[in-house]
Amino acid sequence: MTTTFTTEVYQNRFLPTGTTTVNAVVTVAAGGPAAPAAPDPSDVAQVLMVDCSGSMGSPRHKLAEAKKATMAAIDTLPDGVAFGIVAGRADATMVYPPDPVLAVADARTRTAAKRAVTQLTADGGTAIGTWLALANTLFIGHPAAFKHAILLTDGKNEHESPHQLAAALRACEGRFVCDSRGVGDDWSGTELRTVASALLGTADGLPDPAGLVDDFRTMTQTAMGKAVAAVSLRLWTPAGARIRFVKQVFPHVEDLTDRRQDVSARIGDYATGAWGAESRDFHVCVDVPAGAVGEERLAARVAVVSGDTVLSQSLVLAEWTDDEALSTRINARVAHYSGQAELAAAIQEGLAARDGGDTETATAKLGRAVQLAAESGHVDTANLLARVVDVVDARTGTVRLKRSVAGVDAELADVRSVKTIRVTKG
Incomplete structure (x- = not known):
């Protein structure tokens, strides 16, 4: 079933005389008469990055639960999905397949991959940027449209500099989506958010390793259910207008302002990643030239696009008034x-x-x-x-x-x- 997108704008379009700032929340929903069809498995690729540093062995069940979670994710992959498992330490090495390429999921490769995961041991340090770099190499070599990674760590990124991690994230940005997870009690929330923000994923922590299995399975199922690979919010603004910011505000806050890709001087795209059956909210703030009392203007046209295809669009309006009852009303x-x-x-x-x-x-x-x-x-x-x-x-x-x-x-x-x-x- 074809996925359809709808947009709905919430705002108070009435502005007091002399005011130029327009705020609107745009709700974007993806769905259809039935649940959106999942992509062809051959068009999906997933990489699992598992922390195997020395601290994962203390307590011992931490690595054991990480292995179970990784195997649960492998079992969740449909036949035909490309996948790879990476062991992360102060470097990154292939767990399965042994060569730096992606395998194709079927009964044989899933069994072989799970066997390889059981052999993982804990030693060495933590350099998350090197893990991401190897994942990026694996994805670059594959034509899948939907590319998803899971990164699990129990510690801070102590064996490379923040500059090195930032450089790795810049190289990966736009190439794949990555959900980052911390386990135990010694990871950095800021680092996990940084990874998830750059790679349009989610971030969270699990103090109890026993929660990893369900979380890995859920993340994989969600990734397999994406129906449109690359969706952007496209904003057109009139001459003389200036976009103050564009933020995703539900289900989590993500400032998209600096990610603008110019289509033209007055049109910009803001990447939002892959979509399944879901709904998100975006806060758009635009400065427009001041108008006279009673004048109505188009402050922005907000469209949802995939490539050059417009999937849905709505209008953000501005109308100037000297009626304080209208202009002071704040949209909920x-x-x-x-x-x-x-x-x-x-x-x-x-x-x-x-x-x-x-x-x-x-x-x-x-x-x-x-x-x-x-x-x-x-x-x-x-x-x-x-x-x-x-x-x-x-x-x-x-x-x-x-x-x-x-x-x-x-x-x-x-x-x-x-x-x-x-x-x-x-």
Whole structure:
């Protein structure tokens, strides 16, 4: 069944005289009369990158659960999907197949791959950029349209510099989607978010390794269910307009502004990756030349495109008024997602200040995060923050930093800071 896309714009188009900033939330939904058809398995490729550094052996069940999870993902692959398994240490080596190429999933190769996974041992260090580089090499050599990777680590990227990781991510960007996961209690939420952000994937942490099997299986099933390989948000703006930002705001916050690829001087594409049956929200903010009272203008045309094919489009409008009742009305979705983006930033900045010893800034930022989480009903985030601060008054954002915090609790708050909840229609 052909996948169809719809777009719906939520905004208050009325602006007071002299105002030039237009905000809108655009909901994009992919689906159809029936569930979108999954791609031909021969058009899908997956690489699993498994941390095999020395710390994965302590406790011993951590590597054991990682092996089980990897084998569960292998079993989830349909016949015909290209796949490879990479062992990550201070370097990256092939687990299966032994040569740096992708195998084709069938009963024989799945059995051989799982046998190879059982032989994995824990030793050496952690250099995530080298793992990604090998995955990139595997994907470059394959014509699949849908390319997906899973990266699992239990530690920080201690055996290469941030510059080296950034260079590896730049080389991989646009070539494949990567979901990153931390396991145990010594990984970095910031590093996982960095990988997922650059490669249009998701990031999360699992303190208990027993959760890996279900998570790997779910990530693989989700990847196999993508129906459109490369989807972009295309924005047209009128002469004299300036795009302030374009952000994905649901299901997680992702700033797409700097990823613009110019189609022309007034048209830009913002890559959003592969889509299955799903819905996402985007916040678009545009500055337009001021208009006279009663004047209506098109502030932006928002289209969903795959290549040069327009799948759906909607309009963002601006109309100037001297009626304060109209111009001061804040659209519920715009207000909600503005708060969600501020919540993510407050958590990340607060935790960074805490790590840097700036208790005053950390207390203020994390207090604001607690306040925003309470206002928006973000219960999961509120619970994570309560592991990092003692909440005196959530309504006012009054908190005290906890003297002792488990490292994994801070990292979970960090890596999950970008997850959002959807507001009801309005």
